[in-house]
Each structure stands twice: as structure tokens, then as C-alpha cells.
Amino acid sequence: MTPRRDVYHPTDYQPPQGSWASSEPNRKTMLANRHRDTGPELRVRRAVHAMGLRYRVATRPLKAVGRSADLVFTRARVAVFVDGCFWHGCPDHFSLPSTNTDYWTTKIEGNALRDRETDHLLDDAGWTVVRIWEHELALEAATQIAGSVRERLAALKPRGAADRTRLDEAMGGG
Numbered sequence: 001m002t003p004r005r006d007v008y009h010p011t012d013y014q015p016p017q018g019s020w021a022s023s024e025p026n027r028k029t030m031l032a033n034r035h036r037d038t039g040p041e042l043r044v045r046r047a048v049h050a051m052g053l054r055y056r057v058a059t060r061p062l063k064a065v066g067r068s069a070d071l072v073f074t075r076a077r078v079a080v081f082v083d084g085c086f087w088h089g090c091p092d093h094f095s096l097p098s099t100n101t102d103y104w105t106t107k108i109e110g111n112a113l114r115d116r117e118t119d120h121l122l123d124d125a126g127w128t129v130v131r132i133w134e135h136e137l138a139l140e141a142a143t144q145i146a147g148s149v150r151e152r153l154a155a156l157k158p159r160g161a162a163d164r165t166r167l168d169e170a171m172g173g174g
């Protein structure tokens with residue numbers, strides 16, 4: 001089964017000024033992209049915040065899974081990852097560096113495998129995983145995230161219904 005990706009690819013994408021996609025990738029920008037508060041992630045966070053949604057930043061949705069999501073909606077159980085085009089092997093923008101190709105192939109494939117594993121673990125635990133590429137427009141990404149969060153919140157059982165279910169179980173009913 002193909003892991004759910006929830007990825008949106010705008011066709012009118014222009015790489016942001018100074019991003020690795022607008023110039024020759026080099027080690028320095030790659031390393032800069034590893035940092036948490038990267039431009040793309042900040043833009044997505046701001047756009048989601050402006051929509052009135054609140055979230056936790058860079059926290060583990062599941063204690064047992066040693067991977068932090070970039071935005072975590074605890075009650076809605078939505079975990080958002082903003083994936084760098086280089087580090088996560090974006091199909092549109094990743095290109096293998098011309099040196100140390102074996103190293104980079106192993107590295108990037110390993111990252112992608114780990115991403116899929118993280119998706120499955122979270123999905124199994126009842127979380128919705130939303131993955132955003134760093135090249136996506138922040139507003140489009142935020143709209144997608146807000147949609148997932150609202151969908152999950154709407155599906156939450158009202159408290160009264162949950163109490164009735166517990167009572168039914170206690171009474172031996174269905």
C-alpha cells in the first residue's frame with residue numbers, strides 16, 4: 001500500500017530567493033536547511049496561526065516515536081511535517097550532488113524510508129499525518145492543514161456520547 005502523502009504541488013511554483021532551489025545547491029545551504037526554524041516552516045506556521053489555529057511546535061506526537069513533527073495539533077491528532085526538498089527527496093527538486101553520490105543516495109533514501117515509517121506509526125496510533133514540501137505555497141499548505149484539523153475535530157465524539165458509551169460498556173451493553 002502506498003503511504004498517504006497529502007502532498008500538493010503547485011504548478012506556478014517559484015523558488016524563494018536564496019533557497020537551494022534557486023541556485024546551485026551547496027553544502028552550506030543544505031546544512032542551513034536542517035535547522036528547525038527554516039523559512040518555509042516559519043511561513044507555514046504563521047499562515048496556520050493567522051487562520052486561528054493553535055498548535056505545538058517541534059514536539060513528538062507520540063512519546064514512543066522518536067521523531068518530532070513541526071506542528072502538532074494534540075486534540076485533533078494531526079501531525080504536520082514540513083519536509084525540506086533536498087533532505088526528504090522531493091520528486092520535483094531533489095538532485096543528487098555530483099560528489100559523494102553513494103553517501104547522499106544512502107542518506108536521502110534512508111530519510112525517505114524513515115519518513116514512511118513515521119507516517120505508518122502515527123497512522124496506526126490514530127493520527128493524521130500531513131506532509132508539506134518546503135516548496136509549497138504557505139497559504140495553500142495552511143489551508144490543507146486547517147482542513148485536516150477541522151475534519152478531525154468535527155469527528156470527535158461529544159463528551160456526552162463518550163460517557164454514554166462507557167456507561168453502556170459498564171452495563172455490559174454494546
Ligand SMILES: [Zn+2]
Pocket residue numbers: 085090091092093094133134135
Ligand atoms: Zn520540492
